Amino acid sequence: MAAIETTGLAKRYRRVTALSDCTISVPQGRISALVGPNGAGKTTLLRLLTGLAAPTAGRATVLGGTPRQDPGYLAEIGFLAQDIPLYRRLTAADHIGIGAHLNPRWDGELVRSRLAGLKIPLDRPVGALSGGQRAQVALALTLAKRPRLLLLDEPLAALDPLARQNFLGALAEAAAMKGEGLTIVLSSHLLADIDRVCDHLILLASSRVQLCGDIGALLGEHRILVGPRQDTTAIARAHTIVREDSTARQTTLLVRRSGPVIDPAWAVEEPNLEEIVLGYMRQDGAEDGAGPATRLSAVGGDR
Amino acid sequence: MTWVTWRQYRSQGALAAALLAALAVVLLITGMHEAQVWHAALASCGTVRGCGSPSLSNPVLMTLIVATSAVPLLPGLFWGAPTVAHELESGTNQFAWMQSVTKRRWLAVRAAWLLLAAAILAGAVSALVTWWLGPNNALTADAFEANRFDITNIVPAGYAIFAVALGICAGVLLRRTLPAMAVTLAGFAGVRVLIAQWLRPHYMTPVTVYFKLTGSYAPKGSYLGVSQGIVGPHGQPPAGSGSYIFNGSPVPAVCAKVMQNPAPCMAAHGYQEYLAYQPADRFWAFQGIETSIFVVLAAAALGVAFWVLRRRDA
Numbered sequence: 001m002a003a004i005e006t007t008g009l010a011k012r013y014r015r016v017t018a019l020s021d022c023t024i025s026v027p028q029g030r031i032s033a034l035v036g037p038n039g040a041g042k043t044t045l046l047r048l049l050t051g052l053a054a055p056t057a058g059r060a061t062v063l064g065g066t067p068r069q070d071p072g073y074l075a076e077i078g079f080l081a082q083d084i085p086l087y088r089r090l091t092a093a094d095h096i097g098i099g100a101h102l103n104p105r106w107d108g109e110l111v112r113s114r115l116a117g118l119k120i121p122l123d124r125p126v127g128a129l130s131g132g133q134r135a136q137v138a139l140a141l142t143l144a145k146r147p148r149l150l151l152l153d154e155p156l157a158a159l160d161p162l163a164r165q166n167f168l169g170a171l172a173e174a175a176a177m178k179g180e181g182l183t184i185v186l187s188s189h190l191l192a193d194i195d196r197v198c199d200h201l202i203l204l205a206s207s208r209v210q211l212c213g214d215i216g217a218l219l220g221e222h223r224i225l226v227g228p229r230q231d232t233t234a235i236a237r238a239h240t241i242v243r244e245d246s247t248a249r250q251t252t253l254l255v256r257r258s259g260p261v262i263d264p265a266w267a268v269e270e271p272n273l274e275e276i277v278l279g280y281m282r283q284d285g286a287e288d289g290a291g292p293a294t295r296l297s298a299v300g301g302d303r
Numbered sequence: 304m305t306w307v308t309w310r311q312y313r314s315q316g317a318l319a320a321a322l323l324a325a326l327a328v329v330l331l332i333t334g335m336h337e338a339q340v341w342h343a344a345l346a347s348c349g350t351v352r353g354c355g356s357p358s359l360s361n362p363v364l365m366t367l368i369v370a371t372s373a374v375p376l377l378p379g380l381f382w383g384a385p386t387v388a389h390e391l392e393s394g395t396n397q398f399a400w401m402q403s404v405t406k407r408r409w410l411a412v413r414a415a416w417l418l419l420a421a422a423i424l425a426g427a428v429s430a431l432v433t434w435w436l437g438p439n440n441a442l443t444a445d446a447f448e449a450n451r452f453d454i455t456n457i458v459p460a461g462y463a464i465f466a467v468a469l470g471i472c473a474g475v476l477l478r479r480t481l482p483a484m485a486v487t488l489a490g491f492a493g494v495r496v497l498i499a500q501w502l503r504p505h506y507m508t509p510v511t512v513y514f515k516l517t518g519s520y521a522p523k524g525s526y527l528g529v530s531q532g533i534v535g536p537h538g539q540p541p542a543g544s545g546s547y548i549f550n551g552s553p554v555p556a557v558c559a560k561v562m563q564n565p566a567p568c569m570a571a572h573g574y575q576e577y578l579a580y581q582p583a584d585r586f587w588a589f590q591g592i593e594t595s596i597f598v599v600l601a602a603a604a605l606g607v608a609f610w611v612l613r614r615r616d617a
Contacts, residue, residue, distance in 0.1 A: 050401060053616035069613075075403035085394035087311070094310055101306045102402035138398075145403070 001064075003028040003149055003183035004049060008058035011044050017207050018044040022058065024202055024212045026183060031175055033194040033215075034187035036204035037281055042187040043082055045204065046151045049185070050079045063148055075104055078147030082154045084138045088127030092120065092137050096144070103145050111140040118166070132163030139167065143174050150174075150184040156193060164193055172197050191274040201273070203280050210280040215273060222276050225253040225266040235263065243279040254279035304404060304412035312417070315381065319424055326371075327431055333364055334435040341438035368435065372454045374428045375462035376491050378421035383470020384483035386413055387612070391478045400617050410471075410612060414605060417467050425463035429455060446525040447586060449499060456587075461594035466491050468601035472608040498596065504529040506592045509579040516570040524583030536573025550576070 002025045009022040019041035026032045034042050047053040048060060051067035051074070060067055063076050086095060092115060096108045115122060120133045129137065135155055142150065152171075156164050175182050175197075185202070188194055201218060203211035211218060222242070225235065229251050232241060239261065242254040254271065255261070261268050271279075309316075387410065390396040400406045433455040440446045446455065453459070469490050473483040509529040514520040516533065533552040535541050540552065547554040549565050558568035581589065 047616070052397065052400060069405040069407065071403045071405060074401060074405070077401065079397065079401040081394060081397035081401075083394060085396075085398050087395055087398075088393075090310070097310065098307050098399075099402060102304065102404045104403055141398075 001028050002026060002061075003030075004060070004062050004185070006048075006058065006060040009045070009048060009055050009060055010057040011041075011048060011053065012056045019048070019204075020207045022204075022209050024209055026185060026200060026202070028183050029181070030200040031171070031184045031186065031198045032200035032202055033198035034185055034202045034204065035189070035191065035194065035277055036210075040204040041207045042204055043153055045202075046079070046153050046185065046187060049149075049151055050077055052079075071104075075145065076148045078142040078145050078150045080138050080142050080150075080152045080155050082157075084131075084135050084155070084158065086126045086134060086138055086141075089125050091123050091125055092129075093122040095126065095137065095141055096122075099141055099144055105146045107144045107146055111137075111144045114140045114143075114170070130163075131158040132160060132166070135159055135163065135167055136170070139170060148181055148183065150182060152184065152186045154187055154189070156188050156190055164190070168193060168197050191277055195273050201277075203277060205281050205283065210283070211276075218276060219270065219273065221256055222271050222279075223255055223257050223261055224269040224271045224275065225251075225255060225261065225263075226269065227251055227266040230265060235261075235266070242276075243283055304409060305416065308413050308416045312382070312420075316420065319378075319420075323424060323427055326428065329367070330431045330435050334431075337435065337438050341442070368432055368454065369450050371428050371432050371459075372450070375421070375425040375459050376466050376488065378417065378424060378463055379466025379468075379470040379487045379491055380484050382417045382421065383467035384474050384487045385480045386410075386417060386471055386474060387608075388474030388478055388480040388483045391474075391617075392480055396617055406612060406617060407609065410609065414467075414471055414608075417471075418464050418601070421463040421467045422460040425459040426457070429457070429459035440525070444525040444583075447527040447581065447583070447589075448525070452503075452527075452586075452589070452593075453495075453499065456590050458590055458593050458597070461597035462491075462495065465494070465597040465601040465604070468604040468608075469494075472604040475608040475611050494600065498593070502596075503527070503589065503593060504581065506589055507581065507585060510582055511577055511579045513575045513577045516566045516574055516576050518576075520576075520578055522578070522580055522582055525586065526583055527581040527585075527589070529579040529581065531576070531578045533569070533574055533576055541569075541574060 004024065004026040006025075007023050009019065010017070011019045022041070022045060034045065036042055044053065048055050049062055049067055051069055063073075065073060067073065067077075090098075092111070096111050099111075100106045100108050112122065115137065118133070118136055120129065120136060126134055126137060135158060139152075139155065142152075155167060159167060171184065171186070175184055186194070186198065195215075199215055201211060201213065201215050202209065227250070229246055229249055232244060232251065232253065235241060235253065235255060239258050240256040242256055244254075245252040253266075254276065387396075390399060396406070399409060436446075436451065436455060440451065445451050453462075466487065470483065470487040473486040473490070474480070477483045477486065504527060510522075512520055512522075513534070533541055533550060535555070541555045542553065547559055547565075549569070554561075554565045555569065555572065555574070557572055558565040561568045
């Protein structure tokens with residue numbers, strides 16, 4: 001069963017389209033990485049899934065229902081918003097109290113033992129903690145709700161590498177504890193970190209879904225072709241060219257293959273996740289001056 | 304939600320309670336002194352009128368008393384306006400509204416406690432002020448006047464309820480604390496002045512008395528004047544050349560030649576003075592009507608706040 005299923009989901013603000021035609025599916029029990037450049041619509045997608053924002057078109061089905069303002073629905077969803085908003089003047093213990101009063105299933109003991117393990121004081125105002133500690137408090141509070149779906153918006157952004165490790169470790173541990181029951185969607189810029197814990201990927205760029213699927217499968221579907229500078233029409237006929245990089249002598253292609261690539265003119269390599277993600281992200285980005293040709297081939301790409 | 308509201312507002316509640324206690328101490332001590340002076344004066348001169356006008360209150364205290372007219376605004380500024388706006392500003396609404404409680408219930412419980420606390424605060428200050436002004440009112444019979452009516456009895460509680468509701472509504476609409484506070488301040492002051500100046504005198508049809516131009520008339524006890532002036536023998540307002548004015552009305556042509564004092568001449572031609580006013584026995588009706596108006600306005604503001612909260616993304 002899919003924990004998240006969206007069809008044609010879109011969100012437009014007065015002039016800006018934050019997300020358009022978003023169709024994704026995240027199976028239950030997966031840890032999905034939501035990646036994409038700034039402004040790609042990651043936060044918008046997560047907020048639509050929580051029900052905090054309403055879509056302007058399309059629909060989302062989350063844990064079998066529509067995201068909505070309803071205590072039963074909210075009890076199933078754990079959401080950690082960007083910048084980790086907590087009440088800065090209240091202590092972690094106060095937050096535990098708030099959670100205990102507002103949630104039907106609440107594991108305050110879980111928060112206490114986690115924070116004790118991390119040596120984070122319960123009785124200091126949250127505003128006085130370090131960014132990493134605050135993120136740990138927020139994650140512990142989100143887990144204490146015992147949600148079936150955990151949506152985390154850039155939880156790693158504010159953390160130093162060590163805190164990041166701790167955080168991801170905690171996340172992986174929580175997922176393992178819950179077994180198949182807990183689905184996690186985690187938005188981030190940090191591909192290397194994601195690679196370690198995630199087994200599913202959603203790639204957004206320019207408000208659109210570029211990729212969505214199992215990371216293993218995506219790795220298998222993509223190849224990097226390197227060869228002397230040459231005509232790529234033959235490759236384009238058989239496969240989908242995601243991105244083409246040419247220097248005076250050499251052409252490098254990222255292709256989504258429709259079968260084995262058998263062409264002696266090209267050296268075929270298996271890409272890593274970062275190479276795939278960057279390939280798709282650069283497609284639409286003007287930052288490296290991608291020419292019209294590359295963009296055209298991108299439009300032809302299947303999604 | 305009640306516990307959560309208490310946890311988030313308890314320091315502000317303690318501050319309000321401390322300020323209220325300080326005010327109570329000042330007013331109780333000085334109020335008892337006032338009462339003593341008053342009873343002593345009454346014992347020596349027998350009747351209220353006989354006492355003339357001994358100045359009872361010292362001007363500093365009187366200023367403090369009149370300044371309590373701002374008390375109902377404070378909960379609106381410091382509790383009402385930030386309650387949603389500050390959460391939106393700091394993003395904590397994304398924590399609060401992702402617990403297993405809808406934002407609607409979250410606001411409903413919070414608003415209910417804040418409204419109640421504001422009404423209690425303003426009501427307590429008003430009770431103190433009403434008691435303190437007792438001797439003063441007995442002497443000067445001014446309970447119906449602007450700076451007395453607005454700070455005594457039940458209307459301050461109504462104002463406070465309105466201020467909090469207005470603050471909440473402004474916070475939901477503007478999503479920023481400071482602009483919401485500014486709008487609450489301006490809106491509260493504007494509505495209060497508008498209602499006190501233009502609406503209050505007309506809550507009920509005023510009593511009109513006619514009396515001789517050469518005489519005078521003072522209603523019994525405290526009253527709220529609506530209008531006064533001179534009318535002709537057929538109830539018409541006097542028409543005259545315009546440049547010759549007596550008691551705010553043009554002197555009619557027939558008396559235009561009487562330069563010294565046209566009153567006897569006008570009286571002889573059937574002109575009368577009138578006073579339209581709200582008599583003392585309507586005081587409580589007026590307190591009730593004004594309080595109801597502000598409670599209804601508060602309900603409207605809250606209605607808007609909930610509607611916008613539901614429609615808008617969090």
